[in-house]
Amino acid sequence: MQVLGLASSLVDDTVLDGSRHHRRTSGTPVDGTAVADLEPMLRRIVVARLGDHPAAEDLVQETLVRVLDARDRIEPRMLEPYAIATVRNVMATMWRAEGREERNRHRAHDPGVPDPADAHLLEEEERLALRTAVGRLDRDERAALVAHDVDGQDTRSLAEEAGSTAGAVAARLSRTRARLRVEYLLALEQVEPPTERCRSVLLAVSAADRRRQRELGAAQHLLECEDCGRLSVPLLRRAPARDDETRVAISADPDIVTARRAARAVAARAGLTGADLTLVATAVSEVARNIVRFAVQGEVVIELLDGPRPGVRIVARDAGPGIADLEQAQRDGYSTCAGLGLGLPGARRLMDDFDIVSTPGQGTTVSMTKWIPRRT
Amino acid sequence: MGDPTEVEGAASEPAEDLLTQLVAHLREHRERLRDQWMSRIREAGLLQAMTPQEMGAETTSVYDNYVEVLETGSVEALQRYARDLSERIIPRGVETHEVVGIVLLLRDVLARSLFEKYQRDFALLNRILDAYEPAANRIANTVAVSFVEERERIIRKQQDAIRELSTPVLPVRERLLILPIIGVLDSERAGQLTEQLLGAIRTHRAKVVVVDVTGSPEVDQTVANHLVQTVEASRLMGASVIITGLSPEIARTLVRIGVDLSKMNTIGDLQGGIEEAERLLGYRVTRRNDVADGP
Amino acid sequence: MNDGPALVSILRQGDTLVASVHTALDDSEMVRFQEDLVRQIGEHRARGVIIDVAALDVLDSFGSRTLRTIAEMARLRGALTVIVGIQPAVAYAMVRLGTGPGEVPTALDLEEGLAHLARARDPGGGGSVR
Numbered sequence: 001m002q003v004l005g006l007a008s009s010l011v012d013d014t015v016l017d018g019s020r021h022h023r024r025t026s027g028t029p030v031d032g033t034a035v036a037d038l039e040p041m042l043r044r045i046v047v048a049r050l051g052d053h054p055a056a057e058d059l060v061q062e063t064l065v066r067v068l069d070a071r072d073r074i075e076p077r078m079l080e081p082y083a084i085a086t087v088r089n090v091m092a093t094m095w096r097a098e099g100r101e102e103r104n105r106h107r108a109h110d111p112g113v114p115d116p117a118d119a120h121l122l123e124e125e126e127r128l129a130l131r132t133a134v135g136r137l138d139r140d141e142r143a144a145l146v147a148h149d150v151d152g153q154d155t156r157s158l159a160e161e162a163g164s165t166a167g168a169v170a171a172r173l174s175r176t177r178a179r180l181r182v183e184y185l186l187a188l189e190q191v192e193p194p195t196e197r198c199r200s201v202l203l204a205v206s207a208a209d210r211r212r213q214r215e216l217g218a219a220q221h222l223l224e225c226e227d228c229g230r231l232s233v234p235l236l237r238r239a240p241a242r243d244d245e246t247r248v249a250i251s252a253d254p255d256i257v258t259a260r261r262a263a264r265a266v267a268a269r270a271g272l273t274g275a276d277l278t279l280v281a282t283a284v285s286e287v288a289r290n291i292v293r294f295a296v297q298g299e300v301v302i303e304l305l306d307g308p309r310p311g312v313r314i315v316a317r318d319a320g321p322g323i324a325d326l327e328q329a330q331r332d333g334y335s336t337c338a339g340l341g342l343g344l345p346g347a348r349r350l351m352d353d354f355d356i357v358s359t360p361g362q363g364t365t366v367s368m369t370k371w372i373p374r375r376t
Numbered sequence: 377m378g379d380p381t382e383v384e385g386a387a388s389e390p391a392e393d394l395l396t397q398l399v400a401h402l403r404e405h406r407e408r409l410r411d412q413w414m415s416r417i418r419e420a421g422l423l424q425a426m427t428p429q430e431m432g433a434e435t436t437s438v439y440d441n442y443v444e445v446l447e448t449g450s451v452e453a454l455q456r457y458a459r460d461l462s463e464r465i466i467p468r469g470v471e472t473h474e475v476v477g478i479v480l481l482l483r484d485v486l487a488r489s490l491f492e493k494y495q496r497d498f499a500l501l502n503r504i505l506d507a508y509e510p511a512a513n514r515i516a517n518t519v520a521v522s523f524v525e526e527r528e529r530i531i532r533k534q535q536d537a538i539r540e541l542s543t544p545v546l547p548v549r550e551r552l553l554i555l556p557i558i559g560v561l562d563s564e565r566a567g568q569l570t571e572q573l574l575g576a577i578r579t580h581r582a583k584v585v586v587v588d589v590t591g592s593p594e595v596d597q598t599v600a601n602h603l604v605q606t607v608e609a610s611r612l613m614g615a616s617v618i619i620t621g622l623s624p625e626i627a628r629t630l631v632r633i634g635v636d637l638s639k640m641n642t643i644g645d646l647q648g649g650i651e652e653a654e655r656l657l658g659y660r661v662t663r664r665n666d667v668a669d670g671p
Numbered sequence: 672m673n674d675g676p677a678l679v680s681i682l683r684q685g686d687t688l689v690a691s692v693h694t695a696l697d698d699s700e701m702v703r704f705q706e707d708l709v710r711q712i713g714e715h716r717a718r719g720v721i722i723d724v725a726a727l728d729v730l731d732s733f734g735s736r737t738l739r740t741i742a743e744m745a746r747l748r749g750a751l752t753v754i755v756g757i758q759p760a761v762a763y764a765m766v767r768l769g770t771g772p773g774e775v776p777t778a779l780d781l782e783e784g785l786a787h788l789a790r791a792r793d794p795g796g797g798g799s800v801r
Contacts, residue, residue, distance in 0.1 A: 253697040260729055261695075275571045278728065278760035282768055285731040289698065346732055346768040373564050574759030581779055605766045612762040612771060614755070614779035 034076065035068050038083045045087050063087040126188060133183035141176040148173055178207035185231050197221055198228050206235045220363060223298060223319040244304035248288075250318075251297045256288040259300040263314060266302040270312040271372045280312060280370050283350040286343045287316040287366050295320020295363065311352075311371040322360040394507045399447045401493060402486060410439050413478075413485045420481065422474045426465075434461065435478075442482060446511050454515060458522035466527055476520045483512040545576040551583045552653050554646075558591035566602035573606060577615045584653040585610055588646045590621030600635040607640050616656055617641065620649035679704050681711055687719040687788060688712060688750075689781065693726050701737045709744045717750045719788040723781055725756030735770040742775040751791055753777065755784035 042060045050056045067083050134142065147153040148169075155166040155173070162169065182202045186193065193199055201221045204212040213219065222229045246266050248259040263284040264277050272280065284300060291298035298318025305311045344366070348354040351368040358364040402409065414435050417423055423431055438461070445454045462475075490508060494501035546554045555573055573585065587603065589595055595603075607617040619642045622630075631637055643649045678700055681690045690708050712720060722738060724730065730738075742752035755778045757765070765771050776791075778784040 253699045257695050257697045264728070275567070275574075275760040275763045278758075278764045279767060281729045282731050282764045285729055285733075286768075289731070289733060292698075343732060346770065349769060350764065350767050373567075570763060571759065574762055578759055578779070583779075583783075605763070608766040608771065609759075609762040612757045612765060612777050613759065614777050614783055 034079060035064060035071060035083075038067065038080065039064060041080070042083060042087050045084065046091065049091060059087065059090050063090050066090070129184055129188035132187035133180055136183045136187075137176065137180060141172075141179070144169070144173060145176050145180070175207060178203055181206045181235060182231075185234065189227075189231065191227050191231065194227060195225065198225060201225075201228055202231060202235065205232050219299070219301070219315075220317055220319065220365065223317065223363065246302045248300045248302075249297075250288050250291045250300055250316075253292060256285055256292060259288040259302075260285045263300070263302045263312075266304060267312045267370065270304050271310060272312065272370060276370060276373070279350040280314070283347040283368060283370075284314055284316075286347040286350075287314070287368070290343050290364075290366075291316060291318045291320070294318075294323075298363075305369070309371045311369055313367060313369045314351075315365065315367045317363065317365040319363040322362055322364055323356075323358040324360050394504055395446065395511075398490065398504055398508055399443055401490070402443045402446070405489065406439065406443075409485060409489055410435055412489075413439070413482050416481045416485060417478050420477060422477050422481075423470065425469050434465075437461075438478070439482065442486075442515060445515055446508075449511070454518050455522050458519045459526050462523045462526035463530075466530055472520070472524055472527065475523045476516065479516045479519045483516055486512070545572055547576070547580050547582075548650070551581060551657060552650075553577065553580060553582045553585045554588065554650070555585060556588045556591055556646075560594065561592055561599045561602070563598050563602070566599055570602060570606045570609065574609055574613060577610060577613050582615050584656050585615055585617045586620055586646065586649040586653055587617060588620045588649065590646065592621075595622065595626050595630070597630075597633050597635065600630045600633075604636065604639060618643055618649045618652055620644065620646045679707070681708060683711075683715055683717070686715070686717055687721065687785070688715060688717045689721045689723065691723040691726070695727060695729065696734075698733055701734060705737050705741050705744075708741055709748075712745050712748050712750050717745075717748075718792070720745050720750050720752040721781060721784040721788070722752065722754050723756045723784075724754060724761075725758065725780070727761060728758065730757070730761050730765055730770075732768060732770045735765060735772060739773050739775060742772070751776075751788060753784040753787050755780050 039060065042063050043056075046056050046059050050059070063083060063086050066086050067079070070082065070086075071079070137145070144158060147158060148155065155169045159166045159169045182199065185202075193202070197216065198221075201213075201216050201218045204216055204218050205222075222232050246262045248255060248262050250256070250259060260281040264281040267277050267280045284302070288300050291300075295318030298316065298320065301315045301317075303313045303315070305313050344356065347366070347368060352371050353367075353369040355367045356364065414431065417431070417435070423434075426434065437457070441454055441457045444450075465475075487505065487508065490504055491501065494504055544556070546556070548554050553573070553576055555569070557569070561569070573587075576582065577585065587606070589603075592599070603619060607619075610617045617640070619640050621644075622642050627637065627642065641652070643652050678694055678696060679690060679692050681688055683689075688708070688711060690704075692704070696704060708720070708722075711717070720741070722741065724738075727734070738754055742754075745752045753776050754772050757777060776787060778787050
């Protein structure tokens, strides 16, 4: 197993520090004081067993990371016993790993270790993935991340060193974290992205950079590319919940009802009233049904708009077969599926703006907008 | 590797102390700073709609709230205050840029006084400003947003009231509504009107509606299409619509531009329309077939 | 009816079936409703059918088409269908959308629907069914 060799070659300070970044970037507020206080004790334990083994310091740090990781689950008075148990595990794992590497050196293919504790194995995999991910960062990126997230150097002084501004440094750090998340997931799932676009799309999603996502056509890509679709789930979940946007995945009949309910709710928040709400819900029903009937799978995104005028925008996209003759599809009476000819032209009549883009073989995107009536 | 927690602790711990210091300073010099702020407001030509007394009262109040929000970090208090303020000053014609302007001026007056106080200790000054700026910007933002929202709410309320007046749906007798359309109908108002009429059909359980367009100077294609839609939608609710007051010229024009008048029951004048409605309702005529199918 | 009762109820009143839709239906549920209703029209030899859609906040092209289909199949079995309870906003949306129940008669509510059926059967008689 290649990962194994890679991991042991990466057991150095940087990599272990890298796992700390990961904790930091996953959104938990860092209150590491109590955990950091454990450090001298842990070092004593490790040194007592290993002497001045080159990995001793790494194991201490590794343990701290794990305890930090788990601190939401442990009571304060259990902190110390937990840390002691953890450091023992960490040392045991290292011994096992070293022994295993030795034993398996002659094999081309490592069949994996029959570890009875699956949980432990999983943990190990996550750790390896994180190491791989940190290893894929640029040297500069890694250095900045370590300086800021581990050594506590602030962005201002980092900026001074780099001859840059604090804002630019902060932006760069957050890009690095976004990248780390993507690389971590790729390593964890052991996926090599199938297309050149994948990494950029995942990165834009991870960074919650909506402009970039639009430029890349990220939403469409996530529908088309199975790997990215799966990998983007944790990334999207992590992004701060936007209360001005609702996303409904469409793959079956009940989703049509869900989508139109969501649309009605968002439209009401946008300030639409009365019959307008029903017009929006009905239009959504039509476009969502087109997805279920013709494309099997897609999504409807309902978005609040601030400008140029307040309103609500619906984007329905799928990665289906596409529509060959758009003009014909928008004429009344057109239908390739019993009696649904009214779908698109009908939705167009219900909304203020309506736009459709379709590429045969790639999919269809309908965007439509309802503006809040200007009341004069 | 050093001990990261030490470095972190040194940078973050005094943040609250800084804020306390800062608030104490702003409280201590309240009078002087408020006066400076007021003169800046006057120089900038803002709030001219207010008398000096009003301005004095409002600025004092905004100042105190401002400091309180800095101290407590509670934006709710400020939001409440900003809404109250908006409600009072919007009718006097105070504009959004003025409200944002005075809050930004206050931010700058206070920043300047902090600068003067701490300029000797540059490091401390930096930290003080770091603590102050985000809080101050958040306040400015909150006030602006509250003001704009309140303004929109008031405007919308007024417009709703005006609109109600312009399209009255009159329940003439049981199950009969009359909708006289007065003035120019644009697409938006036509939509409103349809909605109102359909709602009224439900509330009054109307079976017949007479829409009288005598008072509407033009009936163009848009309006005509709306009329057609209204007739159709009313039918879906079980009510028949009679259109009255459509002059022969307009009727001819509509037919020429492709409006399907055959779906509409049109009668020359309002009187005739009401008579027809009563016939449909079975008040005068003995035969009662065809009642619900309508036109 | 399998899981029908929760979503739709079909009651018999003399030779009239009154079907009330209680909540938004998705397409498959709509189709199931159509099958149930048409079957019961045959079983009960109903002469009139009233479909109450007051609980529906959306009647899109599929919903309208299903209602038209039911009415047509009912007609072939000798029953007249009236749709009642279309909400104002729904009526407006149906017109804008360009769909509708076509030639199927509509009435304000259940009471009006029953009156309509009575009149249709006995054009010369009184307007009240009760």
